[in-house]
Amino acid sequence: MNIAIVTGASSGLGREFVRQIESVYKNIDEIWVIARRKERLEKLKMRSRVTIHVLDGDLTQENIYERLAYELRTKGARVRMLVNASGFGKYGLISSLETKDMLGMIDVNCKSLTKMTLVCLPYMSRGSRIIQVASAAAFTPQPKFTIYAATKAYVLRFSLGLREELKKKGIWVTTLCPGPVKTEFFQVAGPAQKLTKEEFMSEAEEVVRRGLIASIEKKPLCVFGPFMKAFYVASSIFPDTLTAKALQLFNN
Ligand SMILES: NC(=O)C1=CN([C@@H]2O[C@H](COP(=O)(O)OP(=O)(O)OC[C@H]3O[C@@H](n4cnc5c(N)ncnc54)[C@H](OP(=O)(O)O)[C@@H]3O)[C@@H](O)[C@H]2O)C=CC1
Numbered sequence: 001m002n003i004a005i006v007t008g009a010s011s012g013l014g015r016e017f018v019r020q021i022e023s024v025y026k027n028i029d030e031i032w033v034i035a036r037r038k039e040r041l042e043k044l045k046m047r048s049r050v051t052i053h054v055l056d057g058d059l060t061q062e063n064i065y066e067r068l069a070y071e072l073r074t075k076g077a078r079v080r081m082l083v084n085a086s087g088f089g090k091y092g093l094i095s096s097l098e099t100k101d102m103l104g105m106i107d108v109n110c111k112s113l114t115k116m117t118l119v120c121l122p123y124m125s126r127g128s129r130i131i132q133v134a135s136a137a138a139f140t141p142q143p144k145f146t147i148y149a150a151t152k153a154y155v156l157r158f159s160l161g162l163r164e165e166l167k168k169k170g171i172w173v174t175t176l177c178p179g180p181v182k183t184e185f186f187q188v189a190g191p192a193q194k195l196t197k198e199e200f201m202s203e204a205e206e207v208v209r210r211g212l213i214a215s216i217e218k219k220p221l222c223v224f225g226p227f228m229k230a231f232y233v234a235s236s237i238f239p240d241t242l243t244a245k246a247l248q249l250f251n252n
């Protein structure tokens with residue numbers, strides 16, 4: 001059985017990936033969708049042509065991985081695509097954020113993404129794809145978004161390294177780095193920085209479409225939009241010390 005696995009499927013980019021994967025990958029038998037909000041995941045069944053298999057659970061808890069590993073083993077699943085789209089961010093100074101939220105960002109954005117990848121890898125083979133949803137926030141340190149940006153830098157570095165390790169097996173890793181996208185992310189993140197103004201916002205549909213094309217084309221990186229591409233180039237020219245200072249000024 002050929003499957004795709006999408007985390008963060010109850011909302012935003014993850015949900016959009018579920019919608020688009022079934023039209024791009026005709027040989028997928030089932031899409032396994034993961035998030036905490038079960039009722040939202042169940043709703044995906046109504047609008048999908050492919051069988052949706054719901055695995056509701058908290059990615060910071062061990063039991064979701066145990067259940068996933070068990071089902072992968074017993075159902076003879078071949079993971080043709082893994083999309084790690086779960087994640088969250090919280091805006092604010094480190095002194096003003098709650099410790100549980102700060103550590104939670106590391107747990108979900110870094111540890112869970114890594115663990116999902118490790119659990120799925122034994123079931124992937126030549127031609128399988130991984131899309132890791134990082135962010136343009138990965139490119140530089142970002143005061144008032146400090147931990148979130150650091151978690152995304154981890155995702156970017158981890159995924160680019162993993163890509164090189166997996167190339168010889170014919171498994172292709174693409175890292176998606178969008179700027180601000182219209183999703184529920186900003187309801188969770190709290191009052192936005194100046195940088196995430198409405199005019200910079202992209203549509204999830206287009207971001208996901210580009211991400212899937214980049215993955216099909218075996219691209220290492222998909223930086224979405226001209227503004228974010230310019231930001232990426234700038235961040236590779238200027239030292240982190242300087243961009244961090246510039247963003248601190250910009251956000252005050
Ligand atoms: N929106 C944006 O501007 C951008 C977002 N990104 C990244 O894209 C990814 C998706 O974000 P987006 O779709 O925008 O945001 P949403 O808030 O719309 O979606 C976040 C998803 O992550 C899931 N999730 C969060 N915490 C957990 C957890 N502990 N266990 C299981 N699932 C969890 C949520 O499901 P549930 O609550 O049901 O568990 C939800 O499905 C994130 O990694 C984000 O950092 C990157 C760049 C820009």
Ligand SMILES: CC(=O)[C@H](N)C(=O)O
Nearest residue numbers: 135136137178179180
């Ligand atoms: C939420 C994001 O990751 C986005 N790239 C941003 O910096 O606003």
